[in-house]
Amino acid sequence: MEAARTEQSAAGKSSVKRGSSDRWMALLFLLPSFLLIVIFVYGFIGWTGYVSLTNWNSLVPDMSFAGLKNYVFLFSDFRFQADLRNTLFFTILFIGLVILLGLSLAILLDQKIKGESIFRNIFFFPMALSFVVTGVVWQWILNPSTGVNLFLQTFGIQPKWYTDTNILAGFQWGQIEFGLPAALIAVGLAAVWQMTGFSLAMYIAGLRAIPDETREAARMDGATEFQIYRHVILPQLHPITVSVIIIMAHISLKIFDLIYSMTGPGANFVTDVPGVYMFETTFRGNYYANGAAIAIVMLLSVAVFMVPYLINSRKGAS
């Protein structure tokens, strides 16, 4: 221990000596990737923002300034209102279930059972698939006339899954019926199936990081197993939950491939999301400025989650 510490401080001292040239080297090595990111990420975000304020809504670029016209159009558009509703409910459904299932499975797996790693791998494997594969597979499974319904027939129930056009608990709001589209439950099922393994892995890591001593101490104080989880373990998993929410939120707000391969926009746009709308309006309809405006709205919706997280983690670091 002591030896290691001396070694470390020695290394620290020599790096102080070499400080200035190392700093130059570091900057030099960072420069290419810094430039690439500035141009190809932030530059193009800026470009997209600029396009979203123009009249470029045909094949011929028209860069005249249009103000917020494209945004005004979007927020009064039936399809985009439906997209916002769908994204909201999909995100709540998806993140809620991923956290609930991931945490429950992690706690069960943490009971030092036999073959734990086998189970962990089984739950984790869907993560290895791409969303397109998941979409196609679940499209077959939940097809109302050929899929799991053939089995459910014996019980006399025939859910319409992703072809259901009902809006649960819906009421008229703007141009759309606001409520949970029943078809989204089917899509959510597929997404949850794929991503639960990820939150499971995160929670297992979190549980493993909690030293046994804390549990022992709680037991000595006479806490029941339930109380231990409720008051000792769960509060310590809070940072994990925040990370899971951040990662899942940006997946769910930007989701495209799963929906596109599984259902498309859906009847009456019950499964449509901004990503699918952006793709179709830009590359089929040639409404480039409208498409750019959708992209900016998506960026801002992700930023709502990301920016507080980044600020928070900066505070934590310093």
Next chain:
Amino acid sequence: MQKRVWVIFTMIFALILSACGSSDTADENAGGSGSSDSGEKATLDIFSWWTGAGEEDGLKALLALFKEKHPDIPVENAAVAGGAGTNAKAVLASRMQGNDPPATFQVHGGSELNDSWVAADKMEPLNDLYEQESWNDKFPEELIELVSKDGNMYSVPVNIHRANVLWYNKKVLDENGVAPPTTFDEFFAAADALKEKGITPLALGDKEPWAATHLFETVLLGELGAEEYNKLWTGDLAFDDAKVKAAAETFKKMLSYVNEDHSSRNWQDASQLVGNGEAAMNVMGDWAKGYFVNDLKLAVNEDFGYLPTPGTEGMFGVITDTFGLPKGLDNGEDVKKFLSVLGSVEGQDAFNPLKGSIPARIDADVSKYDQYGKDTMEDFKSATLVPSLAHGSAAPEGFLTKVNQAVNIFVTQGDVEQFTGALQSAAAELK
């Protein structure tokens, strides 16, 4: 230390330089077609979305024919895969906007050609080629109009697909004593009779909403007739006109006879319902014939039959694939040679029997086509030709995107006023 920094700095600089350098040479290879002084001909890249079973064979046969006629000009099949050309159109748009056009590319005649590429001043007129090959009386007049703007011709049609075809399962109709319907009244009578027997009268697969738009377009044509239908695209007939509303009502009524799971199916799945007898009828363009014959192994006029959709006897909804000459190429003369092969009887008869379409020329060799092809070629000569909406010939892609959205909402909500209102406000952009 100082030395090491410099070495690394030079290395990075060299890397950047070489990256720029190689991209320059790549550009020259791709775009600098004719600039080669060596006298070697630049490759013609033929851009299309023909990668499916029959269509790819047709394209290859066409390219083989061209190689035979012009062995000195190298050609390349630059097809981009993806249903209905979605990916290809996105690639094409970026190549055209980046001034790196392919030698020639597939584009539907009508609005898709005229209101986008011709309007953007990206196409060369082909009047001299039409004159040289005396095509003006070899293609039907209405077809030439679809590839012309302001009196100039801009592309050469290679094939014709028909949009307004009603396909039916012969056995199902015979067993239930139902005659194939030619009017809407007959259609609804037949549909009621079939529904009573527990058979789905009309198959629809609108997972991709254009299939529903396709059905709506045939209803519009049947209700309005060719003349009034054409007025919709010139703005002489409004979409909130009473006649269009009546057509929307008929469309809505038809939708009450479709399979319940229509939004989980694509057009092939819908055709399959007709093929295996679960549904009786289906409206789809005649690429469905290729699917029936090649994929489902059904026989024309034995297992399945066809006739124009209700009320459209004597009318022909045209979808035509055409190829033109983009501006800014150095080897335009070579491209024209390819276009003359494409427009020749020989070229069209090499391509179309394999693709399953009929030739755009009226003097092609009828014996090379099956019974469906022969009947359709006959109709093509005599019928009034009208452009298809769902496939981009009648109106610009932007309008079509909005129509698809309005139709998708209408299929579920069934609100005629809202539907025709949405169409009318989208049509405001047509001018």
